[in-house]
Amino acid sequence: MLKHTRREFVVSAAATSALLGLNGQLAFIPPANAQKANDALAKGFHTFKNGSLEVTNISDGVWEKAHDPAFIKNASVDDTKAALKAAGITDAHVPIPFTVTVVKSGGKTIMFDAGTGAQLAPTAGKLAANMKAAGIDPKSIDAILVTHFHPDHIFGLMAKDTNEQNYPNAEIVLPKAEFAWWTDAGVFAKLPEARHGLAKRIQATLPAWKNVKLVEGEVEVAPGIRALPAFGHTPGH
Numbered sequence: 001m002l003k004h005t006r007r008e009f010v011v012s013a014a015a016t017s018a019l020l021g022l023n024g025q026l027a028f029i030p031p032a033n034a035q036k037a038n039d040a041l042a043k044g045f046h047t048f049k050n051g052s053l054e055v056t057n058i059s060d061g062v063w064e065k066a067h068d069p070a071f072i073k074n075a076s077v078d079d080t081k082a083a084l085k086a087a088g089i090t091d092a093h094v095p096i097p098f099t100v101t102v103v104k105s106g107g108k109t110i111m112f113d114a115g116t117g118a119q120l121a122p123t124a125g126k127l128a129a130n131m132k133a134a135g136i137d138p139k140s141i142d143a144i145l146v147t148h149f150h151p152d153h154i155f156g157l158m159a160k161d162t163n164e165q166n167y168p169n170a171e172i173v174l175p176k177a178e179f180a181w182w183t184d185a186g187v188f189a190k191l192p193e194a195r196h197g198l199a200k201r202i203q204a205t206l207p208a209w210k211n212v213k214l215v216e217g218e219v220e221v222a223p224g225i226r227a228l229p230a231f232g233h234t235p236g237h
Contacts, residue, residue: 023099044130053105053224055132058116060098061124061154067094098124098152103133108142114156117166127156143171145221148234149182149202163205172209175227176216178236183207 009172047056067077071094081091089095101112118125131138144167147153157166181187182202191199206212221227231237 009040043133045125045134047134053103056102056136058100058102058127058130058134058136060100060130060152061098061121062098063121063152064093064097064123098127100127100156101133102136102141103222103225105225108223109136109140110222110225111141111144111170112169113147113153114144114167116152117156117160117170119155119160120151124152138167139169141167143173143222144226145173145227146175148175148176148178148237149198150234151198154202158201158205163201165209166210168211170211172206172212173221173227174206174212174214175229175236176214177229177231178234179212179214180208181235196221 045056047054047059049055065071067080069077072080080094083093084091098116100115103110105114115127116124117127128138144157146157157172158164159166182199183206187199188196215221215227216229218226218228231235
């Protein structure tokens with residue numbers, strides 16, 4: 001959930017989905033608005049003002065997820081395809097967009113999550129090119145606020161082959177509960193085997209980084225930006 005005011009940009013860790021409306025039902029934006037969204041996606045970014053804040057949403061590409069009857073609990077694959085088609089979107093797959101938000105506030109440039117780092121879907125990994133198109137220099141990022149530790153949110157922090165930091169000059173702000181859960185030695189017993197590699201990578205990198213800051217509870221993490229715990233999507237989200 002995001003709560004916008006003229007004085008604060010309050011960020012929650014609540015999970016959102018490209019496919020679900022606020023009532024949890026399958027919902028898509030109307031075709032006219034879908035076209036506007038597609039135009040922004042084609043450009044790679046969209047910048048707007050929220051009071052004194054300058055906000056830029058930057059596309060990191062999309063995951064073209066194959067249709068799976070278990071993915072959307074309250075709609076069949078046929079229903080999903082029909083809704084996609086009605087919104088003017090291809091029904092060949094379920095498009096899951098990856099978006100990174102950059103906020104300029106109080107003289108600081110703050111990035112929310114770091115994207116896929118071109119290490120997931122072949123149709124993702126477009127953050128660097130689209131940041132350049134938006135006129136945002138990665139070296140200008142003062143802090144990166146990480147909502148949770150799933151790959152599409154943290155792999156952009158680290159180089160693919162070396163795990164070297166991609167943003168060594170930025171403060172990396174992490175939820176303390178999320179950090180504690182993923183770095184605990186017993187986490188592997190709680191995870192499916194497919195997630196073991198992710199946990200190993202987290203444990204090999206984040207604890208050793210000197211520019212990491214852990215936060216907990218409702219706290220201001222940057223000028224005009226407050227973190228709100230909303231556990232559920234992950235243990236420390």
